[in-house]
Amino acid sequence: MSSVGQLSSEPRPYKLVSRVFHPEDSIIRVGAVEFGGPRIVVIAGPCAVESRTQVLQSAACVRETGVSVLRGGAYKPRTSPYSFQGLGREGLKILDEARQQLGLMVVTEAVDHESLELVAEWADMVQIGARNMQNFSLLKAVGSTKKPILLKRGLAATIDEWLMAAEYIAAHGNPNIVLCERGIRTYEGKTRNTLDLSAIPVVKQLSHLPIIVDPSHATGHWSWVAPMARAGVAAGADGLIIEVHPNPQEALSDGSQSLTLVHFRELVESLRPVTHAIGRQL
Template sequence: MMIIMRADATQEQISQVVARVEAVGLRAHLSRGQERTLIGAIGDDRTIDKGHFAVLPGVDRVVPILRPYKLASREFSPENTVFPLDGVSIGGNEIVLIAGPCSVESRAQLMEIAHAVREAGAHALRGGAYKPRTSPYAFQGLGEEGLELLAEAREETGLPIVTEVMAPEMVPLVAKYADVLQIGARNMQNFALLHAAGESQRPVLLKRGMSATIEELLMAAEYILSHGNRRVILCERGIRTFENATRNTTDINAIPVVKSLSHLPVILDPSHSTGKWEYVLPIARAAIAAGADGLIVEVHPHPEEALSDGGQSLKPERFVEMVEQVRRIAQAIGRDVAPSPHRERLASPLGAGRRDEQ
């Protein structure tokens, strides 16, 4: 259930409601809006008399949340969740672009791509240090060496790092280097990993599973949110259907549907959702037109030599073209691509560890 406080409710009254929620065995989650405070009472409330909360001082009304996902729902937070990531806001009116290679292959490869996407206007650098592959014989990533290279790329370019974490025990190590923890499609329902990512209090980019429903995606986000970690980005990356003309089937419908059901920011991955570089630009345009808050795109200077997913990677010059096309689409619907704070800024001497200023 959701307890809506009056606009003039005092902090003492809010604290009293929180104490009462916790006294009956529920968890209290506060959402402070511009006009009033909402208190989500999370847990099994079927045997609890809602009227006990309705009469507390400062309470306006008590509303049941009927959806299985509580904290991720629009009922809990009618306003869009917006949070900062090193100079840009994710979930606001401006579009955020995350770009980089599927896998970190070498220092030279990563630095070339990092500088190229920064100059094109990217706001964050993606790159896999650990790679979940269908075949055990395929390239599995450089591991911690890849994380160290990503940290070096951040020092040189200023771009925050988005990289995948594959197991709960790996979260502390990856969080040491990464600005955003990515949970891939294959791990969307790895519940131990979701718990660990939530406990880390690092921003999390959660990709939709290849056969997951929208409700299952939002329930996965609920695991992260239940730890008080509000910085969650949902990512549509295509779903598995009978169609084999593309790697996956891009569910453009999911963007407006998720945004109607949830307050969390939604981005699209046109690289994985198509699997072919020639379709990345049109699907990127479609995503922004449908209301996506950003894109995550694979870029490689020599896709034919890539150790993973070269066929869906844009060359840097095509990424430049994509940014310009996306900007025009965004402007047509009253939005814009966020200015990049990294293009003119000198690299900050942060060392190889993660950033703490977010």
């Protein structure tokens, strides 16, 4: 019986993450790093923690370019059970060493309750990966930690489902959430996924949470990462997460989409005019 007018003014099913109830942008702090402020935050590092040398080399390079957040998976949810599954606790210690040596913040993924306990203890920000976006029991668990959460969009999740996943975390007591668009599954097979750039303005309108873009997993190929990184920033993303590897050909996971240290430096330089043009800073 409701009129069209009533329908359009109906509140969204999510409340805590909705802009309707919180009109101003949220700033999510990870140490001194601010997601959602005037600065574009670049997170970079290898897909997986493979060795101490590989992480420290990558960390030193990203630090040099002004990056303040290091990524690297210690627990890897892999499509195949026969692929490298990550170094686990040992990987977390390597990330911690890079953090201490270089003053970097660390974001790494928790894949289940067991890894969450360790990740929450060792890392500065906990990533919930695309495959776990609707793992509601894990969402409730990260909701009861006080750690900032990086919530990736599921590979076949709508924007409403994604924001509802964020609502789970917020409803369980943790409002420190950064969203990450990492591409969705479409009929296009040339790219690993299809980067949904339009999700950026849509999310910005619906929610006060910061949103960053992962052009590495979205495209699946290193040579397409930089153009989509620039596009993401131009479209209003608050940051980027980029896979880099000292020797991508020997990477144990996602080598084809990882930038060399040289290409990563070039990418960061090429972002400067874009950030400047939209009135933000790197």
